[in-house]
Amino acid sequence: MTRSAIYLDHNASAPLLPEARAAMLAALDLVGNPSSVHGHGRALRNLIETGRDQVARLAGAERKQVVFTGSATEAITQAIVGGAKALKVERIVISAGEHAAVGKAAEATGLPVVVVGLDADGVIRTDEIAVALQQDGIALVAVHAVNNETGVVQPLAKIEALVGPTPHYLFIDAVQALGKLDLDFAARPADMMALSAHKIGGPVGIGALLVKSHADTVRLIPGGGQEQGRRGGTESASLVAGFGAAAEAFAQHYDAALVAKLTFELMYRLRELNGDLVVFGEKAQRVGNVVDFAVPGLKNAVAMMGLDLMGISVSSGSACSSGKVGPSHVLAAMGVAPELSDCALRASLGWNSTEEDVSAFLSGFEQVLDRHRRRQGQAA
Known part of the structure; x- marks a missing residue:
């Protein structure tokens, strides 16, 4: 890589x-x-x-x-x-x-x-x-x-x-x-x-x-x-x-405080991009390297495809389901509606994650959001 x-x-x-x-x-x-x-x-x-x-x-x-x-x-x-x-x-x-x-x-x-x-x-x-x-x-x-x-x-x-x-x-x-x-x-x-x-x-x-x-x-x-x-x-x-x-x-290699800081920054700036953003498990104690989130209406398959074309890799949840993008049984168990679960994306950081990685992801996701808004406007 x-x-x-x-x-x-x-x-x-x-x-x-x-x-x-x-x-x-x-x-x-x-x-x-x-x-x-x-x-x-x-x-x-x-x-x-x-x-x-x-x-x-x-x-x-x-x-x-x-x-x-x-x-x-x-x-x-x-x-x-x-x-x-x-x-x-x-x-x-x-x-x-x-x-x-x-x-x-x-x-x-x-x-x-x-x-x-x-x-x-x-x-x-x-x-x-x-x-x-x-x-x-x-x-x-x-x-x-x-x-x-x-x-x-x-x-x-x-x-x-x-x-x-x-x-x-x-x-x-x-x-x-x-x-x-x-x-x-x-x-x-x-x-x-x-x-x-x-x-x-x-x-x-x-x-x-x-x-x-x-x-x-x-x-x-x-x-x-x-x-x-x-x-x-x-x-x-x-x-x-x-x-x-x-x-x-x-x-x-794994600086837990730095990873948590980067993850919080990612989550905070995602909310600046879209005020309707939902973060799953936000009120519970969490390890500081994951943001599992959704923008209502933006399907995860569409978002992941757009990000992947820019060389940005995130997931829709577990990677152990034969590469499929589908509903999350975890979110279903939490009572998340299927239409919102279909929008879930997971960004998980680790030992070599940097500020530049977070900024590049946010820039790419902003482009994905802009295209999504344009499509919504055309549909209206």
């Missing part, structure tokens, strides 16, 4: 950090299998264990709790599908705002799925979780820490207080929270947690599942005993090294 292009879609995938690139290239020069006991294998094993330490530190986990997977979706599926079997779970409790990976994994268990709602600000209704936990049988509660579309931070402490003292289990999708919130996995009541490398400037194709020792029997892919028997398949030392390097370097 050249700097002439404006990339404001970090929640979909962050650009590769230079440290991650360097670590991956160095690992690619090595040969062997990390499970081999000879010198070549031991060199690769050392890279993997170093990466495990680095990821564990960023997530506040113990190194032995980190299980590398092929993606965050795989980690989520291992936690939910594998967890349902290993932990003798009788039902799955999710929220209406979960990523599709969570919803699909819940369906794949074949167990009853209880879906709790979101309030108008996009916050999970903890009172509905409390009711769901009163039903007979062990439940696996699967919720996200930060919503990928709105950036809303979920009330994990309240949810953990409900689940923690009970026989039920709690899984947290922390994909959008890694590096932005203090996860402190080892100390919190959650039983499992999913992470992704490419959301923090690591490579695509690797994730991690954090697992407490009492849930260590959770499996999905059998194999030759890799990852202490918790996930089969030869580990990619290059991908693990990239994930680890990104985890270690992320804080050096």
Whole structure:
């Protein structure tokens, strides 16, 4: 990606950090299998264990709790599908705002799925979780820490207080929270947690599942005993090294205060361009890098096409729906009308976002708005 292009879609995938690139290239020069006991294998094993330490530190986990997977979706599926079997779970409790990976994994268990709602600000209704936990049988509660579309931070402490003292289990999708919130996995009541490398400037194709020792029997892919028997398949030392390097370097590149300042400026100036602008989840606590917004009447497909022609990349929400632009289930759960949801755009900033990026986006969006107004005038 050249700097002439404006990339404001970090929640979909962050650009590769230079440290991650360097670590991956160095690992690619090595040969062997990390499970081999000879010198070549031991060199690769050392890279993997170093990466495990680095990821564990960023997530506040113990190194032995980190299980590398092929993606965050795989980690989520291992936690939910594998967890349902290993932990003798009788039902799955999710929220209406979960990523599709969570919803699909819940369906794949074949167990009853209880879906709790979101309030108008996009916050999970903890009172509905409390009711769901009163039903007979062990439940696996699967919720996200930060919503990928709105950036809303979920009330994990309240949810953990409900689940923690009970026989039920709690899984947290922390994909959008890694590096932005203090996860402190080892100390919190959650039983499992999913992470992704490419959301923090690591490579695509690797994730991690954090697992407490009492849930260590959770499996999905059998194999030759890799990852202490918790996930089969030869580990990619290059991908693990990239994930680890990104985890270690992320804080050096991601200036949370600067990103929040740029995001607020973007939102403020958008309102100057159009007074009818709606920001979704605006009243809730949010991570400071996302603006999920809509201009009533301006369809997101039209706006995205116009911006893309100018070399500006934003999204309409989740990027994990086969590239389709369609209604958001998150906004629907918040009670947003379909005609407004069809206008939703998400701008998400990250480690290499600049003032110039924000200005270029606003200039481009102003042109899109001007064309929209002209079309409206012609239609009238």
